[in-house]
Amino acid sequence: MAGTEGKAGTVVFSPHIHNRSSIEKIMWNVVIALVPAALSAYHFFGIKSIIIIGTSLLTGIVTELLMCLFARRPVTILDGSAVITSLLFSYMMPTTCPLFIVVSGCFFAIAIVKWAFGGLGCNFMNPAIGGYIFVTAAWKNFSTCGDDPLSVFKSGGWNAVTSAHFENYLNLFIGNIPGTVGEISKLAILAGLAYLVLMRVLLPVIPLVFLGTAAVFLWIFGGIPAGGAFFTGNPLFQLLSGGIALCACFMAVDYVTSPLTINGKIIFAVCLGILTSVIRLWSDFTEGAFYSVAFMNIFVPLIDRFTRTRIFGYGRLR
Amino acid sequence: MDLLKITSASFAAIFINNFVFSRFLGFCPFFTVSKKPYFAVIPGLAVTVLMTLTCAVLYPLNHYVLAPMILEKYLQTAVFVFLAYLITQAAQFAMKRIMPYSSGEIFSYFPLLSSNCAVLGAAFIIINENYNIIQGLVFSFSSGIGLTLALLMMSSVKERIDSPHIPAAFKDLPISLISAALMALSMYGFTGIFK
Amino acid sequence: MKVKTKTFGIGGIVIDKWKFTASSPLIKTHVPIQVRLPMCQDSGKPARTLVAPGEHVEEGQIIGEAPDNDSAHIHTSVSGKVISVERGSGFGKTETDIVTVATGGTIKNWYGRKYDTDDLAPEQMISEIRQAGIVEMDGGLDCWPAQTNLSLKEGKKADILIVDTVESVPYISAGHRILLEKTAEVIEGIRLVMKITGAGEAIIAIDEDKADVAGIISFGLIGLKEMRVEILKSRYPQGCERELIYALLKKELPAGKVPRDLGIVVENTATILAIYEALVFKKPLIERYITYTGDKIEKRGNYKVKIGTPVRLLAEEFGMPGTFGAVIAGDPLTGMEITDMNTPVMKGTSGIVFLPKYMNYKVLDRPCIRCSRCLSSCPMRLNPAVLADISREENFSESFSLGLSQCTECGCCSYICPSSIPITALIRYGKKVLLQKGRNYNGRN
Amino acid sequence: MKHFVLGLAPVLAVSTLTINGIGMGLIFALTLLLSSGLIFLIRDHLPEIIRNSISVIIIAAVVTLIQLATVHYAPDLCASLGIYLPIIAVNCYIYYSAGVYPGAEAPLKTFKACLYIVIISVFAGLFREIAGKGTITMMIAGAGFTYDLGKSILKDISLSPAVVFAMPAGGFLIAGLVLAFIQHIKNISRRNKTWIC
Secondary structure, eight states: OOSOSSGGGGSOOOOOOOOOOOHHHHHHHHHHHHHHHHHHHHHHHTHHHHHHHHHHHHHHHHHHHHHHHHHTOOOOGGGSHHHHHHHHHHHTSBTTOOHHHHHHHHHIIIIIIIGGGTSTTTOSSOHHHHHHHHHHHHSHHHHSOSSSHHHHHHHHHHHHHHHTTOOOHHHHHHTOSOOBTTTSOHHHHHHHHHHHHHTTSOOTHHHHHHHHHHHHHHHHHTTTTTTOOTTOOOHHHHHHSTTHHHIIIIITTOSTTSOSSHHHHHHHHHHHHHHHHHHHHHSSOSOOHHHHHHHHHHTHHHHHHHTOOOOTTOSOOO | OHHHHHHHHHHIIIIISOHHHHHOOOHHHHHHOOSOHHHHHHHHHHHHHHHHHHHHHHHHIIIIIITTTTOHHHHHHHHHHHHHHHHHHHHHHHHHHHSHHHHHHHHHSSOGGGGHHHHHHHHHHHHHTTOOHHHHHHHHHHHHHHHHHHHHHHHHHHHHHTSTTSOGGGTTHHHHHHHHHHHHHHHGGGTTSOO | OOOOOBOOSSOOBOOOOOOTTTTSOEEEOOOOSEEEEESOOSSSOOOEEOOOTTOEEOTTOEEEEOSSTTSOOEEOSSOEEEEEEEEEEETTEEEEEEEEEEEOSOOOOGGGOOOOOTTOOHHHHHHHHHHHTOBOOSSOSSOOBHHHHHOOSTTOOOSEEEEEOOOOSSSOOHHHHHHHHOHHHHHHHHHHHHHHHTOSEEEEEEETTOHHHHHHHHHHTTTOTTEEEEEEOOOBTTTSHHHHHHHHHOOOOOTTOOGGGGTEEEEEHHHHHHHHHHHHSOOOSOEEEEEEEETTOTTOEEEEEETTOBHHHHHHHHOOOSSOSEEEESOTTTOEEEOSTTOBOOTTOOEEEEEOGGGSOOOOOOOOOOOOHHHHHOTTOOOHHHHHHHHHHTOOTTHHHHTGGGOOOOOHHHHHOTTOOOHHHHHHHHHHHHHHTTOOTTSOO | OHHHHHHTHHHHHHTTSHHHHHHHHHHHHHHHHHHHHHHHHHGGGSOHHHHHHHHHHHHHHHHHHHHHHHHHHOHHHHHHHTTHHHHGGGOHHHHHHHTSSSSOOOHHHHHHHHHHHHHHHHHHHHHHHHHHHSEEEEEETTEEEEEEHIIIIISSOOSOOOGGGGSHHHHHHHHHHHHHHHHHHHHHHTOSSOSOO
16 A cells, blocks of 8 residues: 555655546647647648658657666656657658658657656756757758748748748648648647647646747847838748747647746746747747747756745745 | 947857857866856856956967067967966955855865866967957957856756766766757757857 | 635645535444553653553543643543553554553443533633643644643733634545534634633634535524634635635744744634533543545444544444555545554544545656646645655755745645655655754754 | 866867867877876975966976977868867866876876877767768878768768767767766776776
8 A cells, every 4th residue: 555665654654545647648638639730741741741750759669668678667658758759859840851860850859858867857858859959950951841931931031922822821820831740730739739728738828928929029020130120020920830839839838848837937938939039030040949949948947946936934934 | 330240249159159068168167067056157257257357468468478579379378378377276266255155165166277278268269360359358258158158057957967867877977968968959049140 | 695715825726525424413432342542642742651451440530641731641531441551653653652441330421510611710721621631633643732722822812713614625524513513512612712812703714515514603603793704615725724824814824833823723623622521521532523434334424432442443333345445544635544453543533534446545656747736736835846856865955945844744746746756755754854853944953 | 087078178179070089189198198297207396385386387388389299290280179279288187187186196097098088089080070071081281081971982972961960069969978878888897996097
């Protein structure tokens, strides 16, 4: 019975009941929330996208198994975290991506970013994002998409967007555009987020603040790089193109790599929004959301340290 | 316009050409930093002040003493190293006088001497790149801020990599190096912003 | 009529109540054939044993003398012969004497004569309460003796008496039944406690689940201006004194303080009834109401049992399910698991609960995924996962700023943790080690 | 061990080309050998108050000599090593083995460390160039060769090199992984002796 295991065995053991929530329930709920994006990828890209997703899944699961054996831990494939990482990683890859990049990125994500730190819950960076920044640094031309609306906008401005017929917001929203495997359909991503919120897996604080901040920032400064004035950006186009929706709804909200308290989450998300806009507008990279999450993940323990809640009964002594 | 250039140069020195993540300087403080952010920021700022000070001393020395006498080829390294050593020793002494209680705790595992390669590296980079004195000062100051940022990042991450869950093979230095790799990769996203 | 319900701030959990026995009336049990009486049933020091094997004892006789003012006397609950005095540990406490008495002899009628309490001074009443060995019978194992809770500093008076009838924990319903069936006695008891402490006001805090009680109490309070009823939201841990005070008065109890430092006295229903009986009938604490409950128990209900009755005898009398996960003394969230069925009912035992197998807590101790559920369920606004970590590593350098000693061990974090980390048990261990190292709540030696 | 690894920073910084790695390793090892040998000889005869200062000056002098020699014999190598050549003078492992940092190393250990430094530099340079650029460069003072693996072996360059290994992040990564491997072996064999000693 519950009680006499470990050091805690020497004290009275309580409570004796549990609400029977588990890591598996949370993780597989996230996997379910990721399924619509895969379906949309199949609908718009056909079998190519499924090959990439499948390769990533296989690599992820095999790597997880190997790392469990290497670290002499119980095999944790069934807890679903490796599946989530592989799915998210494959969603960030373009359909033209060679498979060896998918394999090596997914291996890096799970073996180095997650397991070198001790497995689930110990990593400081989201594994999928870690894999993404690795492959974009290693094989930039193969692992980023050249013809999605955001790249077209960045290289040619709004005229290029209209000439490529990307100005239809409905198409952008549904996903009838070129892009990476999972990020194209914002509808599918939002459906997944809605499912997670309904199942009480998470509070939508980070996605809303992240997208809101990015929208405001991109509206104010969006016209500057092209030589325009302030307040001439097009936040709707910016939010509907690129991977910001995927990033905000699935990467930034990762339990392990986001702050604990609500205040911390808000600070985190505001920084994410600003960094994403800065990288999108001025950097060499087209999509800043993933890089900004990678950068802010480093500061999460610091944010946690500075947003501790005031303990009940502290601070009002006498 | 000049101000804009200076600002962008200093931001580039902080984010893109970060001393730790792209120049491999300042390793010793970076890998020995503690988890308390206070203990990362104070030494970082001390190094910043030290770097600016060293630059302010060494730059005129190089330009007005060594260069006219055509000695820079022969004496530059020796003079720079020795002066930087003296300045760091003096700074350490001064710090112990200014804050006798906390500095003992901070600098016991973090001797300012260990930041010597960052201090000297800044001076050599300034000479190598033919910066003028203003550029040199801005560069060394912002590089110091970049080093402080790196220390802050490492102290933040220390909270996770000090945990007992890290596999035995990766404990301590390997995991710190891998974390540094991930940090460097994430800083890579800023390329192109400050040219 | 819509009553505005009050509750505490952040944290807490909503939990299924499983109050199967809320409608079963209080029943007096048979006198057991033997009782086992541990000499330490409260948070104070163990009592000194006064009897030897073979001696005859009368019901209500003091057999264990409290060494100081912060401990409680132990009385024998039956007349009979002392069989043995043995050393025994367990019950989550240090090793103490356990006196076993075999029943045989007269059964006293305590309710024969009513004593007059009007001309008793508060000090006299407190000494009578001490003589009766009354403790706070709120279900916790470390229950304070009542006289400690009631005696304020010299010359000081309490402002408010809070009567805790909340019972926010699952299963337990004895307090509810006491309030329902012994309303007059409880109100008289409240009057007495107010007289002892000098409180000018009494607030009876009632859970919104117990609407029937609220009506009856309000009816009983007609004409008593100094007492009023407050309805509280049904949330765990509403019964903890810190949360209760915050919910009712919006006052935070500072760290390291007890309610009586703020002029507040918190008493629960069972204790008030015991104080009433001790003062009016001069009856020591030898019986208490417990809830005997669990799945598939025919005779589950609220019973008046002699203190010291082994659980084995209760199980023989009321039956027990064929398979069960655990037997809990007290409530399932803060109580103690019984591994030895000879464990007696003690002064602090509020119930005996047979948990079904599927509900039993399993320690999986998976890695923490930082879901922050424990953080948002903690009523003390702590970070339980981090506290569990530092307790596990015995690294207490930051224990003060993280508030390790502020944990009330309510069990919300363990209940809600998806990784099934035994957070509460780890924190309890950490507090114990910290205490052994001689640190107090503010981290100084 | 910690000082040794941290002292490898200049090797990590320049080892994006094979020849740079080899050159840096040799220069580093030579400096270490000369300076710690000289300091070991005279150290005990110096009064304590100027001991460290003299040690620093000796190290700087040795580095200057080696720098002048490099400029003379291989100016292109000196140019590609850049600031990392003079920076060796404040390398923490050299300070450590010279006794400027507490806990000086025995001279025999310094020999071993030199050997390790050369091996590590060669392999770091080779691996990082092959993985990051797909070439092997052995050009020194205008002589030597550059061997393109992609063109000569694979013909069809479908497996493009991972640029990340030529970047600083790749240096960190390789160092971390190699170190982890060494620690793993150390844990398995459970030797009490430290790795380099």
